[in-house]
Amino acid sequence: MRKATIKRTTKETDVEVAIDLDGTGAATIATGIGFLDHMLDLLARHARIDMVVKANGDLHVDYHHTTEDVGIALGQAMKQALGSMAGINRYASLYMPMDETLTRVAIDISGRPTLVFKAEFPRDKIGEFDTELVREWFNAFAGNAGITLHVETLYGENSHHIAESCFKGLARALRVAVAIDPRNAGEVPSTKGQLGG
Template identity: 45%
Template sequence: MPVLFRSDLWEVNRAHMKTFKRETSETDIEVKLDIYGEGNTRINTGIGFFDHMLELFGRHGFMDLEVKADGDLEVDYHHTVEDTGIVLGRALNECLGSRGGITRYGDVLLPMDDVLLQAAVDLGGRSYYQGNISADRKVVNGFPLELLDEFFCSVTDHGFFNLHLLVRRTGNAHHLAEACFKAAARALDSALKHEKRLDETPLSTKGQLEEGKDN
């Protein structure tokens, strides 16, 4: 499958990208992100299925996303998936800045053939994830889908936002995973839309959005 990436546009958009890098004894990960991009991606985590999911995330959220990950895959996929979520969450938080002028909330009900999935996002500065992806204990090409809950939990913890992923109708495991990433991306894209009536102020009665606070 071709990578959803165009090098000419990538160079143009680099000025708007945020870069985060994290290195531990288990993983070495770098993420470059522009949340107002065109859906260009360059992904290499060493896990083919996970690469495909991140490509979908960037494309359907219209984010320019580059991920380079070197992890202890000889152990399992867990550290690489979880730590990629940590770094992506930090990059998202940096891109969001004060979170002023954005719609803040986004939701979508997304079909993927036999699967129906609902996603809802609040970019209000508080970390919370709730999902039921792991319920069926599905595995795709050796990739346990329960790791997707770990990934999205890491992204929200370090991105300081709420995400709910509700599987309304389950089915093919690959379709389920695709629906999760597409729905999360579409809900994020909706929440990131600029609202001119806010005049660049955050959508909160407090007048500001603080990380970890009631907003």
């Protein structure tokens, strides 16, 4: 079973995450940040990954620590649930439209963390959520999941749509990349015989 549970407690946040890579997209999300909850709910739904995320953070300071630490914990859970990565597709790429916005996402579950994130937001905030935190979440997630992730918004005018296209694009790419390909016969998809080194 490709499942994982991660608990992360610091002086700034208390985060608990549980995922099932072979789920149906069921999600229970409670971070105290409405916009982040919305993004994580659609991430679970479109990736078809069951996800529970509970976070208590220093929201009286701002949303940065909670957003980043949720990304860290989810990334760690993803890495743990993938295990040896035997049999997975490994790669995926797609274009994600969201109304007037178009974002390209490409992923390699390589064990080598890299993020290339290119998105410009017309506004500094989406509601009370700082748009710069979108990149912070992606950086924390990719780094701790050990994945190579490229996210580029080619065009867009609405900050909410831009952020949503990034998260939905990641979700759909993950859905393909973590899926088991029966033709791989349980082999790690690398000529090295291993991923991550």
